[in-house]
Amino acid sequence: MLRTARLGVGIIGAGRVGPVIGAALAGAGHALTGITAGSDRDRVEAVLPGVPVLAADEILRRSELVVIAVPTEQLEGLVGGLAEVGAWQPGQLVVHTDAAFGTGVLAPAAARGAIPLAIHPAIAFTGTSMDLRQLTNAFAAVTAPGPVLPIAQALAVELGCEPIVVAEEDRAAYAEAIATATAFSRSIVGQAAGLLARAGIPEPGLYLSSLVHSTVDHALAEAGGATGEVPPVDQ
Template identity: 80%
Template sequence: MNRDGRLGVGIVGAGRVGPVLGAALAGAGHALVGITSGSDRERVEAILPDVPVLDAPEVVRRSELVVLAVPTAELPGLVRGLAETGAWQPGQLVLHTDPASGVGILSDAAARGAIPLAIHPAIAFTGTSMDLRQLHGAFAAVTAPGPVLPIAQALAVEMGCEPVVIAEEDRVAYAEGIATATTFSREIVRQSTGLLSRAGVPEPGLYLSSLVHSTIDHALAGSRAARDAEPPSES
């Protein structure tokens, strides 16, 4: 890390998440050194103009912080493959964004001296600059070894999020909670708009917008009230 705290950041994964987090970190003053190629180059170029497109080993070689933003199924093989090529460097930060995994999935990188971090911002990514506004005020699940937990928390803050520490053994439950909220929300809205369309309602999505948002707000407020009313647990 440079003396001013500025990191050279490399992004492995050019889907919806990686480029957005790269742009957020660049906005916090870090330098983007490269990103791997993706199928939608125009979208990536729109949010990360002039960032070099490199293969994964070269991104890792150039980076002080590597952001791994790839599908869950690809993550273990990617980390292992980069370890086998000798890409990981002692003292290098490596951060993944998978909600279900803690830092254990980065063990092959950690064994070669890299510092493992897990940060999952709790938003629905579109892969566009709209997400940068969504990040501000969102929460992020953070998991890291104790001595480097403040680094992970600081990076989450620099992305615009409020960090919430999740224990390694609780990541699966956390991921289930996130998946339940997103999957059921999408499916319920899809079913509802279909029914309203059949009933002759024009623009059913727009028709439901205020209702859905207010219902969710009320449900979240009720959840907070119930939590606040719980008696304190005995130690």
């Protein structure tokens, strides 16, 4: 199994994803240097108790690995802004978790010597410790320059995921697939639950649970048969 050395890890982004990624890496033996402020400090504290809240540039100064988990529309500006103030360090690992981008969005950091990596765990994050269990049954899309691809794969393994390499030019199609599966699933379940509620069925979400899970399992099995078997998760 690929492994990385013990690293000082800083998290930029205190939404649903960043704290969970931090907790998973801490569980793999890395040391957390800090996390940026978020609107729900109680939730973050529940996942990462005692981790210092720091400004983004201070996190870069203290960390060997920086994880960026911010909304898609903020990622490019954040990376570029930190480059403009000279915050990125040569040899520093920088990982973003956005499905929509490969490593191109990290070019301003790479131009200053940072090592760009893209890792997207394919789960629906809740921002709670429950996500740590989800990660152990998940795949993660990894994109990185060839010489450092093993580092991205090792970090995905340390999150608990099975790494799957996605080429830079394929990230847009990958992101579309993820968005389609997520939005369609939520929409259809929501519509069905609404119809059941109008039909007088109590707790429609609970009523649908077994049906939806078994239907999705069958659909996934059929998808695997159509395109080649999905490899098992090796834990």
